[in-house]
Amino acid sequence: MRLALENIGLSLGGKEILSDVSFTVEDGQFVSILGESGAGKSTTLKVVTGILPQDAGRVTFDGVCVDDVPTHRRDVAMVFQDIRLFPHMSVADNVAFPLRMRGVSKAERQRVADEMLEAVRLEGFARRRTFELSGGQQQRVALARALAARPKALLLDEPFSGLDEQLRDDMRRLVTALHERFSITSVMVTHDPDEALVMSDLVLFMSGGRLIQAGTPREMLLSPAHEAVRTCFNDSSAIQGDVADGVFACGRLRVPAPDVADGPAVLVRVPGRVPFVHALA
Numbered sequence: 390m391r392l393a394l395e396n397i398g399l400s401l402g403g404k405e406i407l408s409d410v411s412f413t414v415e416d417g418q419f420v421s422i423l424g425e426s427g428a429g430k431s432t433t434l435k436v437v438t439g440i441l442p443q444d445a446g447r448v449t450f451d452g453v454c455v456d457d458v459p460t461h462r463r464d465v466a467m468v469f470q471d472i473r474l475f476p477h478m479s480v481a482d483n484v485a486f487p488l489r490m491r492g493v494s495k496a497e498r499q500r501v502a503d504e505m506l507e508a509v510r511l512e513g514f515a516r517r518r519t520f521e522l523s524g525g526q527q528q529r530v531a532l533a534r535a536l537a538a539r540p541k542a543l544l545l546d547e548p549f550s551g552l553d554e555q556l557r558d559d560m561r562r563l564v565t566a567l568h569e570r571f572s573i574t575s576v577m578v579t580h581d582p583d584e585a586l587v588m589s590d591l592v593l594f595m596s597g598g599r600l601i602q603a604g605t606p607r608e609m610l611l612s613p614a615h616e617a618v619r620t621c622f623n624d625s626s627a628i629q630g631d632v633a634d635g636v637f638a639c640g641r642l643r644v645p646a647p648d649v650a651d652g653p654a655v656l657v658r659v660p661g662r663v664p665f666v667h668a669l670a
């Protein structure tokens with residue numbers, strides 16, 4: 390689904406939170422939203438879901454305005470940092486919950502739960518209670534649940550923040566793999582510039598409720614339009630080597646990669662595979 394925000398404005402409690410925010414996420418793209426705390430990133434996702442209706446502008450899905458469509462009919466799924474599973478239900482029942490809400494038969498719910506648990510590598514966990522799972526496993530259940538009803542878009546609000554660095558890296562790879570498998574239009578809020586660079590087709594940078602730059606990871610690195618963008622990508626700003634389409638080089642990239650020492654590295658994004666880091670030295 391192609392998702393577009395057009396000139397969105399929103400005030401809360403007399404304070405302007407979003408101002409003239411416009412961007413388009415093409416069908417199947419993965420987009421990250423970066424920016425300082427309070428920039429309006431989460432609020433932007435809430436406008437997409439309809440949880441917070443905007444005061445100005447419009448939201449369209451495949452060119453059709455959804456401003457009058459209530460949240461539960463917008464058919465977008467959201468994954469949060471705090472995982473929000475149902476503790477009294479099994480893992481499989483959690484995953485199948487959105488289907489139960491739609492009156493899908495028990496047999497079909499079970500089939501989809503099995504498929505989704507396989508997709509997030511939790512086969513064999515179907516009958517467990519969610520409190521018996523680790524934080525990383527619970528986040529994988531949340532992802533499986535979000536995707537179970539095949540939503541038109543997946544919104545992720547700092548989904549990895551509560552996880553340690555190794556788990557974060559596993560989850561980044563899993564989310565990238567799920568995005569490619571299901572070809573789902575995805576928007577992720579993150580504080581982590583490297584995460585945004587590694588995972589995204591397009592990066593949106595917000596500041597003070599405005600979208601101050603939108604570009605590919607390569608454009609954000611090579612042509613930061615604002616000092617805030619340059620500072621954010623500071624650790625990745627020592628560009629080295631040739632820059633070619635789909636491949637760019639940068640120094641001191643902090644993306645965890647067990648086989649890469651602290652040093653110059655190339656971040657490689659190839660369509661159809663998980664991005665990887667390749668040491669230059």
Ligand SMILES: Nc1ncnc2c1ncn2[C@@H]1O[C@H](COP(=O)(O)OP(=O)(O)OP(=O)(O)O)[C@@H](O)[C@H]1O
Binds near residue numbers: 401
């Ligand atoms: N319901 C609300 N009422 C009043 N102000 C709000 C409300 N929700 C958010 N805000 C304010 O709107 C601004 C943007 O909040 P938002 O959560 O979108 O920022 P963010 O960029 O996601 O920040 P963070 O990275 O810290 O999560 C903040 O100043 C916040 O205090």
